[in-house]
Amino acid sequence: MFQVEEIRIQLPHIDLAARVYGPENGKPVLALHGWLDNAMTFELLAPRLQGLRIVAMDMAGHGHSGRRGPGAGYQLWDYALDALMAAHQLGWQRFSLLGHSLGGIISVLIAGAVPERIERLALIDGLVPDTGEAAHSPKKLGEALLAQIALADKKKTVYSTIEQAVEARKRGLIAVSQQAAELLASRGLSPVAGGYSWNTDQRLTLPSPLRLTNAHALAFVNALECPVSLVLAEQGLLLNIPEFVYFLDHLGKPNIQVERMPGGHHLHVNDEQGAQAVADCFNGFFAG
Structure with missing residues (x-):
């Protein structure tokens, strides 16, 4: 019978929840989900x-994990540190990464930054973040700062029933199936006064104060030393972005x-x- 268990990973700065699949003697893989999703993905x-x-x-800030303290944020490198510290707590010196969307982006940053730690990289519709060139940085930082101040006056949406919350997730910014919405809701909803609310930290919706440039993104991908398997969804996000398709066509990475x-x-x-x-x-990829 396939083994599934729940654990908590206590880091010095935050307490993370995790869902563990497979035998104890299996090859170690850290799986990172997408933005506003959770481990049930x-x-x-x-x-x-x-x-x-x-x-x-x-x-951090998703599912059953803790939220960052006041004044802290959710930048890509913060997630990368969480992941490496979690691997350390698990006793994994060398391991593989499985990432979807945002989780795939973070996985690439980790594997590019500390290539000696990563065995293999399995990515689902995620490779590099939305980029921005230096000339746009002042304006983007201003927008991010003002949005952070305005967040204090915003209240979370409360749904009277779980079914309403599931329906909202189905029709969200990135639409998902009924089955996917129900799975994500099973870990992502919390009871509140008047009904249910998604338990993600509201700060996750803030715009990024600083974006990597195209040169930064390419440098991380070029730094990858391990084998990489990238699954791209034909009706997903990445293949609909001309800049990404150009980026993909000019990678020149045989791995x-x-x-x-x-x-x-x-x-x-x-x-x-x-x-x-x-x-x-991925089975053929990991077996290789």
Whole structure:
């Protein structure tokens, strides 16, 4: 029978929750979910991946994990530090990363920054962040600072029923299937006065105060030394961005395998067929 358990990873600065899949003697894999999602995004995929010990974290501010303290933020490098410290707590000196969307971006930053620690990199519709050139930085920083001040007056949406919250998630900024919305809601909703609310930290919706430039993004990808398997969703986010397609066409990295599959941005959790297709790709990759 496939093993699943819940653990908590206590770091000096934050307490993280994680859902663990697979045998204790499996190859260690740290799984990082997408923006405003949680560890349940891997619920259909993880049982289909063979011989792996997958620790799917709720990243800080998401799911059952803690929120950052007052004055702190949720920058990419903050998540990267959390992930490396979590691996240290797990006793993993060398491990692989499985990342979807934002989790894939963070995985690339980690693998580029400390390549000696990463065995393999499996990515689902995520590679590099939205970039911004230096000339736009002052304006973007101003927008981010003002948005942070304005956040104090915003209140979270309260749904009278779980079904209403699930429906809202289905029709969100990135639409998902009924099954995916229900899985994410099972870990992402909390009861509040008047009904239910998503338990993600509101600061996660703030714009980034500083973006990497195209040169920064390319430098991290070029620094990757481990084998990389990138699954791109045909109806997802990345293939609809001309800048990304250009970036992808000019990588010139023989260690990066790219597989295009039908489905949306959450193809690995939207339905069983998508999860199996991604698993078929990654099983051969991890076995290699």
